[in-house]
Amino acid sequence: MADNQKYINELLQKLAILSRKQEEFRREILNLKQEILDLKNAEDQAKQIATSDSKNLSQVQPLESRPQNISESKEEKKPAPLSTPQPKSVLNPISKPKEKSNWEKFVGENLISKIGVIILIIGVAIGGKYSIENDLISPLTRIILGYCTGIALIAIGMKLKRKYENFSAVLVSGAMTILYFITFLAYSLYDLIPQLFAFALMVLFTIFTVFAAIQYNRQVIAHIGLVGAYAVPFLLSDGSGRVAILFSYVTIINIGILILSFKKYWKSLYYSSFLLTWLIYFSWYAVKYETSIHFALAFTFLFVFFIIFYLIFLLYKLNRKEKFGTTDVLLQLANAFIFYGIGCSILSDHEVGKELLGLFTIGNALIHFVVSVMIYRLKLADRNLFYFVSGLVLVFISIAFPVQLDGNWVTLLWATEAVLLFWIGRTQRVPIYEKLAYPVIALTFFSLLQDWWRYYAEYSYDNTEIITTPIFNISVLTSLLCAASFGYILFLHRNDSYPFQWLKYKTWYQLISLWISAMFLFVVYMTFFLEIIDYYETLAFDKQDFMGVWLINYTLAFLSIISFLNIAKFKNMIFGYINIALNLFALLMFLTSGLYLLSELRNVYLDPSLLESGEASSFYIGIRYISLVFCAILLWTLYTYARQRFLKTSLIVLIDVVLQISIIWILSSELIHWLDMAGYTSSDKLGLSILWGIYSLFLIVMGFWKKIKHMRVMAFILFGITLVKLFLYDIAHLNTISKTIVFVSLGILLLIISFLYNKYKHIITDEVKD
Numbered sequence: 001m002a003d004n005q006k007y008i009n010e011l012l013q014k015l016a017i018l019s020r021k022q023e024e025f026r027r028e029i030l031n032l033k034q035e036i037l038d039l040k041n042a043e044d045q046a047k048q049i050a051t052s053d054s055k056n057l058s059q060v061q062p063l064e065s066r067p068q069n070i071s072e073s074k075e076e077k078k079p080a081p082l083s084t085p086q087p088k089s090v091l092n093p094i095s096k097p098k099e100k101s102n103w104e105k106f107v108g109e110n111l112i113s114k115i116g117v118i119i120l121i122i123g124v125a126i127g128g129k130y131s132i133e134n135d136l137i138s139p140l141t142r143i144i145l146g147y148c149t150g151i152a153l154i155a156i157g158m159k160l161k162r163k164y165e166n167f168s169a170v171l172v173s174g175a176m177t178i179l180y181f182i183t184f185l186a187y188s189l190y191d192l193i194p195q196l197f198a199f200a201l202m203v204l205f206t207i208f209t210v211f212a213a214i215q216y217n218r219q220v221i222a223h224i225g226l227v228g229a230y231a232v233p234f235l236l237s238d239g240s241g242r243v244a245i246l247f248s249y250v251t252i253i254n255i256g257i258l259i260l261s262f263k264k265y266w267k268s269l270y271y272s273s274f275l276l277t278w279l280i281y282f283s284w285y286a287v288k289y290e291t292s293i294h295f296a297l298a299f300t301f302l303f304v305f306f307i308i309f310y311l312i313f314l315l316y317k318l319n320r321k322e323k324f325g326t327t328d329v330l331l332q333l334a335n336a337f338i339f340y341g342i343g344c345s346i347l348s349d350h351e352v353g354k355e356l357l358g359l360f361t362i363g364n365a366l367i368h369f370v371v372s373v374m375i376y377r378l379k380l381a382d383r384n385l386f387y388f389v390s391g392l393v394l395v396f397i398s399i400a401f402p403v404q405l406d407g408n409w410v411t412l413l414w415a416t417e418a419v420l421l422f423w424i425g426r427t428q429r430v431p432i433y434e435k436l437a438y439p440v441i442a443l444t445f446f447s448l449l450q451d452w453w454r455y456y457a458e459y460s461y462d463n464t465e466i467i468t469t470p471i472f473n474i475s476v477l478t479s480l481l482c483a484a485s486f487g488y489i490l491f492l493h494r495n496d497s498y499p500f501q502w503l504k505y506k507t508w509y510q511l512i513s514l515w516i517s518a519m520f521l522f523v524v525y526m527t528f529f530l531e532i533i534d535y536y537e538t539l540a541f542d543k544q545d546f547m548g549v550w551l552i553n554y555t556l557a558f559l560s561i562i563s564f565l566n567i568a569k570f571k572n573m574i575f576g577y578i579n580i581a582l583n584l585f586a587l588l589m590f591l592t593s594g595l596y597l598l599s600e601l602r603n604v605y606l607d608p609s610l611l612e613s614g615e616a617s618s619f620y621i622g623i624r625y626i627s628l629v630f631c632a633i634l635l636w637t638l639y640t641y642a643r644q645r646f647l648k649t650s651l652i653v654l655i656d657v658v659l660q661i662s663i664i665w666i667l668s669s670e671l672i673h674w675l676d677m678a679g680y681t682s683s684d685k686l687g688l689s690i691l692w693g694i695y696s697l698f699l700i701v702m703g704f705w706k707k708i709k710h711m712r713v714m715a716f717i718l719f720g721i722t723l724v725k726l727f728l729y730d731i732a733h734l735n736t737i738s739k740t741i742v743f744v745s746l747g748i749l750l751l752i753i754s755f756l757y758n759k760y761k762h763i764i765t766d767e768v769k770d
Helices: 002-060 070-077 088-133 139-159 165-189 195-216 219-225 227-236 243-263 267-287 291-320 326-348 353-378 383-404 408-427 431-461 474-494 506-537 541-570 573-606 619-641 652-677 683-705 709-733 736-759 761-769
Strands: none
Touching: 139 165, 165 195, 165 219, 165 243, 195 219, 195 243, 243 267, 243 291, 267 291, 267 326, 291 326, 291 353, 326 353, 326 383, 353 383, 383 408, 383 431, 408 431, 408 474, 431 474, 431 506, 474 506, 506 541, 506 573, 541 573, 541 619, 573 619, 573 652, 619 652, 652 683, 652 709, 683 709, 683 736, 709 736
């Protein structure tokens, strides 16, 4: 059975490799198809240029130099042998004029013509403005002259199409802009033509512009004729505020671009129309929108624009089978969230609409769901497009949670969705799903923070009469489920069976590991940290010292557990360094705040009058040794950490120094504690000096026994501090007997230390030689 399982695993690995190769082949085929298409387009343009060049050369070239027959022309086209290079007199006249001719061709046939049309339009606009301001021409005459100008340009352009196609295309595009301009002017400003007739004309102009763009195969016609028409309403606006006319006009232009998307692959046209349409809409919404007047109109055209651009995007992708890229993701996210963001804003300002925000969000998800089903059922595009649209469905469902629901349910649903997205993305190797999972993970975390604030700050503290159940409450349940989701995501991320899909970005892999690990540990830690605070906040005020001690004890225990797990199982170097830093910080908190709070509890035990209840139990003293046990465990983990091989930097000396400082600090605190319990008032003078001297001797002995130099150095430093304390502090406050005891004790200790150095000086010599 074991052999069969091994063979099955090998077959599965081979199958995965073949699947990846198949995907690579498919992408290469799509890229080759696109490259062939680009080359064909370039070849067509080159043929047109070659045709025009040959016509020019035929007019200049002498009759004698032309080829007499086909065979002669073929021979002339053959490259000369390497052994008989052509003379410079033959090459130079051909190469230099050709470069000059191409440059002149670009300027003369393309650039100048476009500049000319733009200048012509500006000139007509300036002249028309002047005639209007001075009332030189009646409105009807202005409109007729405008139509005549546009039609004349079209006629000239069409006549010149056969010989001067580029110039003809520029003329036609300029003419279409003028016709749009004049029609809008005739209806909106002068009321010379009825609304239905005006829109019929615009539809005809749009159809003709689309037809001309396809026939000429020139984006310039579409850009100048369609996108250029966006500026017309703003150039001619009289402030009448007829926004329905404006948006209908823009819709007609966008429908023309939608029709073009069936035939041509002009992305720049789509980008331009997308930007200008939403800019026009947002500018109007920000300045002119009024809920009581424009609610239905604003929502209708918002939906129309969104659907048009959605369809244009899909047609581009489906017609060309183009690979789904980052730009496409950003563009469609912009389209979807512009629609959703403005839609929510419109609904929020409406009395009934604000109750429909959840339904509107679900409606967005439903639109993308229908599109994803169509793509999947009909197999219209590559799977990345399907996964992206499906991802939008999940995104809007996620947004619907906080819109329609409240509190912890939102967090739980987001946590579930984050796990689902990450699981699909990593195990099924769908990158877009994994990318969508990361913002949902962040949303889950921040939603949980909000839940904590609402539960512990606003709910518990502001409602002191309400007693919450410790541990068994909705906040702890939500926190643990979120922690479980983060833990499972971290497990998948670190699992070798599901490798990171962007292996070349190893730094990102480490950052994601640290980010998710940090959130997981933070949530687990804060879940019970907040519960401890909440529990003691409901008790009497004189229990606050206990709360502080238990918070520190909990922190020490938590860090000790994760230290043990990393040492025994994970052996992660980066997390090890972070863990050690946190352990040192927690140790510092215990040695300062923790021991201080324990001393306060001792004082309360010795003087029960400090309590409101007037009674202190033995636990005021017993909790001290519970805390010392937690501290001892943390010190042990630090000692073990320093000797782990997966940490590349040696921390043995640093940790040993920290351990010895911690031990002497705790022993000093313990000495003061028991001297206070015994009623001795000068515990910080006589007793501490003798203790420090004895511990210095202990460090000297350990330093010689274990041959550890830094321990002996620490002993000298501690003894030096003891002597400074003795002469600057103790002498001034001790009586004669106490001074005698201290001086004699320290003198004996110094003699013993000196004797040890003389007896074991060979150890120091050996260390120096080593």
